């Protein structure tokens with residue numbers, strides 16, 4: 132089966148939504164209102180990218196670009212928590228670079244086992260049992276589940292080939308990989324036969340290494356001539372670069388030394404996105420086609436020039452297989468040395484998250500579109516908005532309490548916000564009604580649940596207020612109306 136080398140894929144990932152919390156009141160014979168017992172919603176499942184050593188291409192994503200994880204279930208009465216949504220693991224090859232559509236690199240996945248959280252599942256909402264506190268004994272509301280993250284990501288495979296072959300078109304790069312490995316690339320006597328990189332596995336004694344054959348390069352490749360330099364990202368991380376030089380073809384103005392010089396000029400102009408270090412990779416020169424008598428002669432002639440530059444030179448023929456063994460072992464030794472110099476591979480499972488864990492802050496700024504208005508930004512306040520059931524006054528009161536505790540009200544006041552001014556958080560705009568210390572109980576009143584309304588039990592806030600009135604003598608004005 133001919134496998135196509137798909138090295139770039141755009142995927143749409145959607146994590147699971149968090150389940151809603153449940154608002155429920157415990158019922159028992161003779162004890163009809165036994166307290167809140169609504170369970171929490173389950174968390175939505177994450178979409179993960181996991182580096183797997185048995186995956187070599189991004190082909191699967193080409194056919195299935197949409198991936199979504201499971202939603203968390205809703206909480207239920209009797210303290211039953213909703214089940215968490217199922218996590219979805221997508222296997223990617225080592226060498227996968229994850230980017231946003233704008234090209235920002237989010238992760239560089241090189242080690243098998245490394246896991247990248249591509250989309251984070253939404254948190255399940257708390258049920259009313261978990262929301263109960265001394266001040267809020269019987270909450271008549273629950274928090275909504277947070278929607279899962281959804282985004283599109285660009286995956287790019289930058290093969291971690293050990294040996295990269297570079298050369299002019301028709302130099303014999305594909306021929307070389309075909310005689311050294313099981314790879315069967317197309318070989319022909321016209322330029323640009325190879326249009327996508329080929330990867331081959333080469334064995335040299337105990338050393339097994341991969342070799343990448345990239346499309347031929349020509350002068351001006353860095354300006355997009357020929358097939359350009361795009362394919363060089365496949366060999367950005369190789370241990371050694373092999374210049375494959377055609378010694379049999381005669382063209383005016385070309386000879387092995389000027390061919391290598393011309394391609395070095397192009398390589399120097401290659402500016403990889405990831406800070407690859409092509410410039411300091413060791414080089415090897417392979418003088419090919421020495422089965423042709425004139426080529427053998429030319430090879431002998433130019434060899435000293437390369438040796439003078441300190442470059443190892445190999446004279447070979449892919450046609451007669453001359454010199455291949457020596458070349459293979461020499462490459463194996465360079466790869467071995469390179470591997471020994473690399474930091475030890477990570478043994479544990481690393482989990483990479485695109486965002487920083489610290490989401491505790493918030494900021495307040497003047498609304499550029501609404502005179503006298505303000506915008507509050509921050510992961511937590513924005514999440515709290517999404518968790519709020521705006522149809523439930525008590526839930527809205529709870530939100531106000533949370534914002535107040537975080538210091539949002541204080542900051543708004545400091546910024547000069549006036550009562551009734553529009554404040555926007557996470558796309559929702561309110562009229563700002565600051566609560567002043569001592570009136571907080573208006574925000575955390577009892578539930579709107581009719582069954583709770585006719586209870587005569589005194590809440591902690593009411594007791595506190597009563598104590599305050601006994602002490603100060605004046606009932607607080609109702610700030611919220």
Ligand SMILES: Nc1nc2c(ncn2[C@@H]2O[C@H](COP(=O)(O)OP(=O)(O)OP(=O)(O)O)[C@@H](O)[C@H]2O)c(=O)[nH]1
Nearest residue numbers: 300301302303304305306319323324325347449450
């Ligand atoms: N005589 C001779 N011909 C060779 C040798 N190696 C390759 N060729 C011929 O050179 C031509 C080009 O070979 P390819 O392996 O396709 O060259 P390439 O470098 O992969 O070329 P592009 O993919 O176009 O960049 C083919 O006709 C091969 O048969 C060799 O050792 N001796």
Ligand SMILES: [Mg+2]
Nearest residue numbers: 304305324325
């Ligand atoms: Mg080729």
